[in-house]
Amino acid sequence: MDRGWWWKFGLIVAVTLGSIWFLIPTYYSLVVLDRDQRNNLAVLEERMPSWAPPAKYRLNLGLDLQGGIHMVMRVDTKTALQKRTERRAQQIVNYVNDKKLGEVTADTDPEKLEVTLTAKDPATMDAIQKEVLATFTDFKEVSRSGAALTLVQDESQANVFRTEAVDQAMLVIRRRIDKWGVAEVDVRKLGSDSIQISLPGRSNPEQAKELVGTTAQLEFRMVDDSNPQFFAQLLQATPPPEGSDITLTTEGGFPQLQAPTREAIISYTQDKVPENRVVLTECIANPVKKNECTSYRSYLLDRNVPLTGESLAGADANISQLNEPEVNISFDPAGAREFERLTEAGVGRRMAIVLDDNVQTAPNINEKISGGSARITMGRMGGRTFEEWLGEAQTLALVLKAGALPAPVTVGEIRQVGASLGDELIRKGGLAAVLGLGLVVLFMALYYKASGLIADIALLLNGLLILAGLAFFNATLTLPGIAGFVLTLGVAVDANVLINERIREELGHGKSARAAVDQGYDRAFWTIFDSHVTALISAFILFFTGTGPVRGFATTLIIGLLASLFTSITVTRVIMTYFVHGRNAKVVSV
Amino acid sequence: MQILKNKTNIDFISKRKPALFLSTLLNLAIIVGIAAFGFNFGVDFAGGTVVEVKFDHPVTAQEVRERAEKGGLPDVSVQNIGAADENTFLIRMGGVTQLNEESGAKGKEALEALGGVRNVYSDLANGIIRFRSEQPMDAAAVTKAVESAGIGVQEVRDLGEAQGGTGYDYQVVASGMADRVVAALGAGLEKPDFEQRRVDYVGPQVGKQLRNRGIMALLYSMVAILIYVAFRFDFKFGPGALVAMVHDVIMVSGYYLVSRREFNLTAIAALLTVVGYSVNDTIVIYDRIREDMAKFKGKPFAEVINIAINDTLGRTILTSGTTALSLIGLLIFGVGEIFDFAMAMLVGIVVGVYSTIYIASPLTIWLDERAAAKEARLRASGNVDHQQPNAA
Numbered sequence: 004m005d006r007g008w009w010w011k012f013g014l015i016v017a018v019t020l021g022s023i024w025f026l027i028p029t030y031y032s033l034v035v036l037d038r039d040q041r042n043n044l045a046v047l048e049e050r051m052p053s054w055a056p057p058a059k060y061r062l063n064l065g066l067d068l069q070g071g072i073h074m075v076m077r078v079d080t081k082t083a084l085q086k087r088t089e090r091r092a093q094q095i096v097n098y099v100n101d102k103k104l105g106e107v108t109a110d111t112d113p114e115k116l117e118v119t120l121t122a123k124d125p126a127t128m129d130a131i132q133k134e135v136l137a138t139f140t141d142f143k144e145v146s147r148s149g150a151a152l153t154l155v156q157d158e159s160q161a162n163v164f165r166t167e168a169v170d171q172a173m174l175v176i177r178r179r180i181d182k183w184g185v186a187e188v189d190v191r192k193l194g195s196d197s198i199q200i201s202l203p204g205r206s207n208p209e210q211a212k213e214l215v216g217t218t219a220q221l222e223f224r225m226v227d228d229s230n231p232q233f234f235a236q237l238l239q240a241t242p243p244p245e246g247s248d249i250t251l252t253t254e255g256g257f258p259q260l261q262a263p264t265r266e267a268i269i270s271y272t273q274d275k276v277p278e279n280r281v282v283l284t285e286c287i288a289n290p291v292k293k294n295e296c297t298s299y300r301s302y303l304l305d306r307n308v309p310l311t312g313e314s315l316a317g318a319d320a321n322i323s324q325l326n327e328p329e330v331n332i333s334f335d336p337a338g339a340r341e342f343e344r345l346t347e348a349g350v351g352r353r354m355a356i357v358l359d360d361n362v363q364t365a366p367n368i369n370e371k372i373s374g375g376s377a378r379i380t381m382g383r384m385g386g387r388t389f390e391e392w393l394g395e396a397q398t399l400a401l402v403l404k405a406g407a408l409p410a411p412v413t414v415g416e417i418r419q420v421g422a423s424l425g426d427e428l429i430r431k432g433g434l435a436a437v438l439g440l441g442l443v444v445l446f447m448a449l450y451y452k453a454s455g456l457i458a459d460i461a462l463l464l465n466g467l468l469i470l471a472g473l474a475f476f477n478a479t480l481t482l483p484g485i486a487g488f489v490l491t492l493g494v495a496v497d498a499n500v501l502i503n504e505r506i507r508e509e510l511g512h513g514k515s516a517r518a519a520v521d522q523g524y525d526r527a528f529w530t531i532f533d534s535h536v537t538a539l540i541s542a543f544i545l546f547f548t549g550t551g552p553v554r555g556f557a558t559t560l561i562i563g564l565l566a567s568l569f570t571s572i573t574v575t576r577v578i579m580t581y582f583v584h585g586r587n588a589k590v591v592s593v
Numbered sequence: 594m595q596i597l598k599n600k601t602n603i604d605f606i607s608k609r610k611p612a613l614f615l616s617t618l619l620n621l622a623i624i625v626g627i628a629a630f631g632f633n634f635g636v637d638f639a640g641g642t643v644v645e646v647k648f649d650h651p652v653t654a655q656e657v658r659e660r661a662e663k664g665g666l667p668d669v670s671v672q673n674i675g676a677a678d679e680n681t682f683l684i685r686m687g688g689v690t691q692l693n694e695e696s697g698a699k700g701k702e703a704l705e706a707l708g709g710v711r712n713v714y715s716d717l718a719n720g721i722i723r724f725r726s727e728q729p730m731d732a733a734a735v736t737k738a739v740e741s742a743g744i745g746v747q748e749v750r751d752l753g754e755a756q757g758g759t760g761y762d763y764q765v766v767a768s769g770m771a772d773r774v775v776a777a778l779g780a781g782l783e784k785p786d787f788e789q790r791r792v793d794y795v796g797p798q799v800g801k802q803l804r805n806r807g808i809m810a811l812l813y814s815m816v817a818i819l820i821y822v823a824f825r826f827d828f829k830f831g832p833g834a835l836v837a838m839v840h841d842v843i844m845v846s847g848y849y850l851v852s853r854r855e856f857n858l859t860a861i862a863a864l865l866t867v868v869g870y871s872v873n874d875t876i877v878i879y880d881r882i883r884e885d886m887a888k889f890k891g892k893p894f895a896e897v898i899n900i901a902i903n904d905t906l907g908r909t910i911l912t913s914g915t916t917a918l919s920l921i922g923l924l925i926f927g928v929g930e931i932f933d934f935a936m937a938m939l940v941g942i943v944v945g946v947y948s949t950i951y952i953a954s955p956l957t958i959w960l961d962e963r964a965a966a967k968e969a970r971l972r973a974s975g976n977v978d979h980q981q982p983n984a985a
Binding site for chain 1: 645647720721747750752764766768769771772788789790791792793794795796798799802806807809810813814817818821822825858859861862865866868869870872873874876877880881884904905907908911912914915916917918919920921922923925926927928931934935938
């Protein structure tokens with residue numbers, strides 16, 4: 004036995020043991036843990052032995068196998084863009100009037116996203132055109148005839164806006180689902196205008212649709228600080244119910260209630276607030292996981308909503324001259340007037356920015372703000388890094404925009420699978436895989452005898468490698484994935500059939516056992532390689548063009564084909580070589 | 594054990610012309626069939642709603658259909674799936690939301706009757722009615738009006754005042770069909786005697802997108818494989834492999850056409866897998882042909898191909914046999930689309946073997962003969978070029 008053989012043998016043993024090691028989290032999550040704990044990584048980590056791989060490397064079950072809702076929401080960027088065009092047109096008109104460049108009216112074409120400005124006095128149009136194009140750089144000129152100037156939104160600007168609209172919708176959807184309290188939710192972008200949402204364990208698609216399909220509601224409400232001790236007194240007068248974990252905190256200068264859940268605060272304060280007042284909560288974000296709230300804090304707010312997101316024209320995060328992050332917001336003319344009135348009356352008070360009934364922030368009003376634009380400074384830096392500090396400003400800007408520019412979201416696709424159906428499919432899929440594998444293993448052993456058994460070892464190792472590979476890539480096993488698993492094993496057998504048939508042929512030509520095995524492998528190699536590469540090509544294309552279950556199928560196929568190349572060429576050859584070279588067998592049992 | 598005891602010497606190649614004729618005829622028939630009848634598109638591609646329900650007592654599809662009709666759902670298709678004693682049914686409806694052309698027109702009338710409403714536009718694709726009103730509207734009144742037209746309302750969205758003060762914009766979002774199914778089947782029952790097991794709901798625009806992506810995936814993979822074959826083998830092998838692939842895809846499409854099984858994303862996956870399998874098989878034999886061409890230098894090309902096919906016949910039968918064997922589990926335990934997937938694969942395996950022998954190889958011979966004839970013509974015209982016609 005030469006050195007190369009031992010090296011290869013060691014590799015195979017290492018790969019086998021490594022695969023088994025990698026399947027420990029999968030084994031624990033699917034077999035050892037209770038069903039409802041299946042997706043709980045913390046519990047999984049706790050139960051597994053310390054030498055096991057991290058819990059996140061486990062084979063997920065697709066929603067079709069564990070039950071839940073898969074949704075694809077389409078963001079109606081077209082409507083949002085139409086709204087934006089109308090708003091910008093109004094801004095242009097205001098600008099022209101404010102600058103006293105002349106008097107214009109605007110007419111928008113929602114289909115082409117065009118704005119046509121018509122000047123009362125054609126002589127002023129030249130000056131207007133120059134000024135408007137220099138100021139509103141997201142527009143460019145389409146045509147000009149006399150007193151009429153037609154502008155269109157710059158396509159690249161429109162694209163930026165479309166992307167933003169989808170990001171905003173995603174943010175809002177994620178926050179809403181967090182409010183719903185679904186664990187393991189997955190929200191991600193799909194293509195250019197769609198958002199994919201996975202809700203494991205949920206069963207009511209209509210409720211889910213309602214939850215994520217509505218547009219965000221942004222409000223500006225005044226904080227009632229007329230009695231700063233309100234919450235402290237409330238807590239003293241009526242102690243909160245046992246187990247609600249409501250405590251008093253004075254972070255930020257005012258006593259506030261703090262509780263681990265939103266419901267605790269809302270139900271406790273219900274009917275205990277003065278008329279025309281309402282209690283809403285702010286989410287205290289988990290410093291590690293950005294989309295989770297560790298606790299909630301209460302605010303006492305005016306019930307009436309003087310200003311909503313409809314009046315907001317824009318919001319952007321900047322770095323101020325003092326090198327501090329801030330958010331600049333601007334209002335449309337009507338909003339600006341209302342904002343001025345509010346800030347004038349409320350100097351020294353706080354104004355809460357509320358999105359979907361969640362207080363985002365409640366900055367202090369330092370002075371009357373006129374002119375329709377305001378700055379929200381982000382407080383002290385505290386223990387944050389500058390990036391985190393700036394990140395908070397950017398998130399706030401995004402939230403404000405999400406409320407200000409409602410891009411309607413519609414349902415593109417919903418797939419819901421009940422948990423009992425999922426269990427049944429796992430059982431049937433598993434049975435199908437075991438039966439298919441068993442039949443092939445049995446047949447190979449009968450047909451090729453010892454060589455068949457060697458092929459069977461390779462086949463079982465192949466199955467192990469696929470599962471470990473899926474776990475390693477944190478892939479999701481779907482029902483079509485199981486079909487892909489079975490099919491790959493069929494293709495892997497083909498490689499062994501090719502080799503064994505070649506060996507038989509070489510033996511038929513009267514070659515010695517050694518020569519027959521070596522030549523059989525050498526000659527079959529390129530055929531096996533070619534056939535695997537072509538199959539891989541179609542698998543990769545399937546992966547890149549497919550979504551959902553089809554992608555799961557492609558993933559399984561790709562991992563399976565790579566594993567099959569390894570097992571059929573290297574593994575079986577090492578074993579065969581051991582017998583004919585190492586043990587010097589004179590006959591090949593094939 | 595050995596399947597083919599003695600070396601076979603079947604003359605496959607001499608029967609290539611009738612086989613080619615028959616294949617062409619069958620392929621054309623399938624293409625015409627697809628054009629005339631179309632596939633039975635699943636909800637993935639056609640859009641619509643599918644609800645899977647399981648009853649806790651024996652019922653027939655006919656009873657389910659009658660119940661749905663009594664509950665006010667006239668246009669549903671009810672299909673029994675799984676074993677007969679499982680009492681599981683797929684209920685399929687064309688609509689995605691309760692808004693369609695007919696109810697949309699009624700909804701428009703009802704809204705306009707409220708007064709001061711104009712520009713009513715039903716966006717059927719998204720299940721939304723948009724309109725502009727002179728005065729701000731009360732959401733409850735809008736909901737009532739739209740529901741009186743038989744459209745379930747999920748939400749009334751207030752889009753605010755239109756710029757320029759021309760009115761207020763609203764959107765009415767119609768609720769989904771799944772709601773109606775459960776309501777219709779449970780009508781008059783105190784407690785539903787069924788469980789809603791699965792809901793698939795695909796908007797028509799998404800359906801179109803999914804369909805286009807599926808077709809593109811098929812085309813891309815064929816082109817990619819063709820490039821690989823042309824690169825690894827002689828150019829004359831490429832077209833044969835391609836035509837064989839197309840042949841197999843059409844034949845498997847024929848399965849979906851004739852059986853009227855649902856053509857959906859899984860069907861596309863099956864077609865792509867068949868492409869991979871078919872070319873896999875073709876390449877194994879091409880490899881052997883190339884090897885034998887070097888071995889039997891003097892023999893005519895057609896004869897070499899015949900030898901290569903006969904030599905690999907044992908392997909061909911075995912490989913397709915074991916792959917079919919691995920599908921048996923899926924055929925027995927697979928429900929719905931997984932069963933269809935396994936069935937389509939089975940068809941693909943059979944036609945894949947056939948197309949390798951009778952489509953890919955003959956086409957390669959034909960291309961070779963044409964090249965030889967061209968060379969002969971060149972030589973006859975005095976343009977002497979001493980190249981072997983069969984040299985690879």
